């Protein structure tokens with residue numbers, strides 16, 4: 453095992469994995485983290501801890517990850533290239549691994565212009581693919597990016613993001629290939645609504661032999677309301693929400709949209725379970741953590757597998 | 767060319783506070799070409815300043831002079847005597863010119879009239895666009911002549927981020943083309959996509975300390 457973590461064990465065992473998401477608080481409340489974590493415990497194999505998501509300052513991702521570990525959940529520590537240079541990143545990676553964090557998700561990060569400090573200086577010393585590669589070399593070669601040896605290399609399962617819908621569409625599978633070549637063990641995709649386009653992307657990835665070498669977790673975000681669906685369609689760059697989806701939500705009738713949203717998400721999950729090349733789902737129930745147990749139950753993903761260490765997986 | 771823009775006149779007046787005799791010094795180089803700091807702009811700014819001072823009832827005497835370039839000592843000789851008559855200098859050059867003037871006359875307060883904006887090109891008269899961040903390690907040969915350091919909002923080196931919009935614009939602005947979308951399109955049309963399918967390793971930034979260039983034929987002359 454590369455990391456000794458649960459997510460890696462579940463994926464290596466060939467189980468259909470599920471990861472969740474938890475946004476750290478905009479303050480020092482450990483309680484707020486514990487409360488969100490309580491909803492996710494036993495429901496997901498690992499939980500992404502966002503890193504200054506949407507370029508808004510929040511409790512540090514590594515710190516929130518440590519709280520989540522105390523709560524019996526495995527964190528997927530997100531790190532963006534926007535806020536740190538290579539020195540700070542490597543320092544945080546060492547600390548994270550030393551304190552028991554087993555997964556890292558390497559991201560470019562939303563541009564600072566969107567956040568609460570729009571005139572801050574974006575770092576972008578290295579990009580997300582270079583970050584993947586840096587972590588890989590730290591782990592497997594025991595080397596810092598600068599070339600020196602690491603005294604006790606970090607053990608991390610390396611993740612990256614993929615947006616199958618961003619333009620240019622034909623490039624997207626090549627970007628996945630690049631992330632694999634750089635050293636990513638798994639990817640989590642952008643929220644998927646356009647199933648047809650996603651199938652096309654995963655088919656290409658299958659054809660190129662990528663899905664045998666990298667675990668792909670399909671991104672799922674249930675719609676809470678028609679407003680949310682419209683917002684994502686019109687305002688979130690790189691998001692592809694087909695009009696059909698919105699029609700279906702509208703058809704659900706007053707007071708039933710959220711239920712319909714969850715129903716759609718569960719149907720998607722059922723489809724992903726059968727889809728060649730998809731190793732699991734990444735459920736992003738943003739500020740909807742308390743509905744996660746219901747969704748995971750309804751998607752027939754319970755109970756979550758418990759892989760005992762040394763049970764045969766390499 | 768280096769492109770600059772005039773600072774708000776209030777900001778210039780704030781810097782000039784307490785001085786009663788200043789020289790407004792134009793530059794015939796880049797800032798003249800981009801219509802920000804040449805002879806004509808020296809005229810206009812001096813006129814506006816006199817007007818503003820008159821409005822507030824304060825007294826100021828503004829001399830006007832433009833030299834060919836504020837970034838080369840050869841153009842300064844007749845200026846050396848002229849500046850002695852003034853308490854301070856307003857420079858309408860880029861940041862490099864302002865500093866060159868300040869270094870030449872260290873006893874004299876120097877004030878920038880412009881904000882130096884970028885290295886760019888003319889799109890049309892009075893319309894400029896940034897194209898180079900002078901990073902010192904050019905990758906344009908691999909990126910279809912489109913600079914990812916300057917034109918990608920995140921200075922990415924390995925292709926577009928997840929935010930590229932469906933119309934090929936950047937996540938930060940619907941009106942701004944995504945550099946990597948353009949790089950992809952152009953390399954595809956040239957059938958050279960293999961240039962960007964390999965992982966480009968983390969770059970060694972060479973612009974983190976002040977740089978000097980001594981060209982090869984002159985090494986003997988300047989290097990000890």
Ligand code: SF4
Pocket residue numbers: 917918919920921922925926927928929930931935936937938943944945946947
């Ligand atoms: S959308 Fe394109 S230009 Fe904008 S940050 Fe992403 S890759 Fe760079």
